[in-house]
Amino acid sequence: MARFSLFSLLVSVLAASGVLAVANTNESFSFAHPLEHRIAYAGARGMFVSWNTFAQLDTPTVWYGCDPFDVTSKATGNSTIYPTSRTWNHHVKLTDLKPNTKYWYYVSNTNCYGCSELPMYTFTTAREAGDETPYSAAVAVDLGLMGKDGLSNHVGFGGAANPLGPNDTNTIQSLLMYKDTYDFLAHFGDIAYADYALKESWQGYFGNDSLIPNKTSIATLYESLLEQYYDEMQPISAVKPYMVGPGNHEANCDNGGTTDTVHNISYTVSICVPGQTNFTGYINHFRMPSEESSGNGNFWYSFDHGMVHWVAIDTETDIGQNLTSPDEPGGSENENSGPFGTYNQQLNWLDQDLASVDRSKTPWIVVGAHRPWYVSAKNRSSTICLDCRHTFEPILIKHNVDLVMHGHVHVYERNQPMKNYNPDPNGLNNPSSPWYIVNGAAGHYDGLDSLNAQLNNYSVVATDKVYGWSRLTFHNRTHMTHQFVASKNGTVLDTATLYKEHC
Ligand SMILES: [Fe+2]
Structure with a gap:
């Protein structure tokens, strides 16, 4: 409990004093360091890139490109916060991307001094509607x-x-271990x-x-x-x-x-x-x-x-x-x-x-x-x-x-x-009826x-x-398979395939 209070107090004091924007209190942490990266499809040709920082940013910015040695396209967005939040939420929407294409990206202050990591991430844009690739x-x-x-x-x-x-293995670890087996995660x-x-x-x-x-x-x-x-x-x-x-x-x-x-x-x-x-x-x-x-x-x-x-x-x-x-x-x-x-x-x-x-x-x-x-x-x-x-x-x-x-x-x-x-x-x-699956077994306190x-x-x-998660595989226009994956060891405990004529 004590560590939460002390850290919160430090953040609150710095925020109130207005020195959080580029504050470096030691060599291992910057309040502008990007945390909690997350992406989401933004339509057929778009991608949201979001992250949090303990400091407010002047202009949340994402650099991106489909060549890792030419990550020079740039988009900017906005930030939000609410009264009890200790961090700022930054959101940037990338548009006019190519479908089903791998991009490299990094965000504001990724290369800050003393950051614990210097991340450049990748994402793959949505497959076009009509793309029948499984x-x-x-x-x-x-x-x-x-x-x-x-x-x-x-x-x-x-x-x-x-x-x-x-x-x-818990569910987050399992989802990470098997991330190369799915295109996106729905929660x-x-x-x-x-x-x-x-x-x-x-x-x-x-x-x-x-x-x-x-x-x-x-x-x-x-x-x-x-x-x-x-x-x-x-x-x-x-x-x-x-x-x-x-x-x-x-x-x-x-x-x-x-x-x-x-x-x-x-x-x-x-x-x-x-x-x-x-x-x-x-x-x-x-x-x-x-x-x-x-x-x-x-x-x-x-x-x-x-x-x-x-x-x-x-x-x-x-x-x-x-x-x-x-x-x-x-x-x-x-x-x-x-x-x-x-x-x-x-x-x-x-x-x-x-x-x-x-x-x-x-x-x-x-x-x-x-x-x-x-x-x-x-x-x-x-x-x-x-x-x-x-x-x-x-x-x-x-x-x-x-x-x-x-x-x-x-x-x-x-x-x-x-x-x-x-x-x-x-x-x-x-x-001719919807298929119903309940899977609330991901796990919590x-x-x-x-x-x-x-x-x-x-x-x-x-x-x-x-504990487990679901993997849905769309094979073609007529067949899809649902699997229930046990988080603890990746075992598939249940598999069922739905056939629909879809004519
Ligand atoms: Fe609930």
């Missing part, structure tokens, strides 16, 4: 900080199980679990100093945990587009509060600090291609990559039809967040976006949505989003969506293609959830004992 993508949902201040070799109170052994919500700073405090995870948290300690811890997570992800997110969607843990602190059962203290949203509320950190940290797809911020958007039209939707707010979304005021999660659009804006957008898909170019449609409606878990409103099914499912059926990936429930469950609670009679052999003893009739394969 490829794979990785999907991880409900992925938290892996390491000393997050998931380690034990879990918090109430976690059902911690399958991570002392020498096992449909619950990113970092920094909001567990509250729970981790009273459970003594940071030592006795933090047992009774307050707003100051929570603000410092929350930002520190976010920084740790994004630093851990950098080896992946700097070189592979990291496409994210909103989850409830981007909305508030620990599901709107927690009860310290040791000291008998109930914490409510009143202890939440600005960075945690209303998706503030999430909004500041990422840039998703909503402008390119007429979507809305980091909440709903789409992009094409080769044979696939990818869609991210928001189950946390704005589910439409006058229904109260889980994270909105009055919703099941007590998060008091959003909405972010006008009445039915997301539903209308989804309908129009899917209607505009040219299936001759992108025969496959994959939708990522954080909160599930088909899952063998406790039937609680905070777990299963029946209202989401009510508003989204008719649109997904109408437009013959091929695959829906969910998380939120921390298990792996591969279901049948489904329509209105009914398994498709064709199964995976050219169904609380370990995994428990499946119901009696699985639903549409459940095919399920486990609540293993």
Whole structure:
């Protein structure tokens, strides 16, 4: 706890004194040193490059080029910050790039004096719609900080199980080890679990100093945990587009509060600090291609990559039809967040976006949505989003969506293609219903959830004992394969191939 406070104090003092811009306090660290590199597709010919620094930058700049010895193209962007953030978020959009082409890039102050590394990274732009070259993508949902201040070799109170052994590879390590097997990483919500700073405090995870948290300690811890997570992800997110969607843990602190059962203290949203509320950190940290797809911020958007039209939707707010979304005021999660659009804006957008898909170019449609409606878990409103099914499912059926990936429930469950609670009679052999897979088993401080003893009739394969991620491989216009990869050793525990005629 002490090290967070001292460092935060140092940053705060320097920030207040205005000397952070190029401050070098020693030979090993510059406050302008770029951290937390991340990239994201920005339409067919674009790429977002984002990073953080402890110092404000005059003009966030990215140099790039498709020849490593001629990295001379230049683009500039902007920076954002919010009241409790210790770092600035910098965002630059590169445009007019060549499709499916490798570029080299580096950002402002990469070559600063005393920096611990002098990175130049690479990325590969999106495959053009209509490019039928096979490829794979990785999907991880409900992925938290892996390491000393997050998931380690034990879990918090109430976690059902911690399958991570002392020498096992965790999910971030696994995604890094296998990064050459996928083009990009999609993470449909619950990113970092920094909001567990509250729970981790009273459970003594940071030592006795933090047992009774307050707003100051929570603000410092929350930002520190976010920084740790994004630093851990950098080896992946700097070189592979990291496409994210909103989850409830981007909305508030620990599901709107927690009860310290040791000291008998109930914490409510009143202890939440600005960075945690209303998706503030999430909004500041990422840039998703909503402008390119007429979507809305980091909440709903789409992009094409080769044979696939990818869609991210928001189950946390704005589910439409006058229904109260889980994270909105009055919703099941007590998060008091959003909405972010006008009445039915997301539903209308989804309908129009899917209607505009040219299936001759992108025969496959994959939708990522954080909160599930088909899952063998406790039937609680905070777990299963029946209202989401009510508003989204008719649109997904109408437009013959091929695959829906969910998380939120921390298990792996591969279901049948489904329509209105009914398994498709064709199964995976050219169904007319979307195929549903829940994979919220990436891992975090609380370990995994428990499946119901009696699985639903549409459940095919399920486990609540293993951390893992999904790899989707699109072979051609008619066949795609989903694999569930065990993080601890890379073993593929489940493989299933979907056939769709797509004529
Ligand atoms: Fe969630």
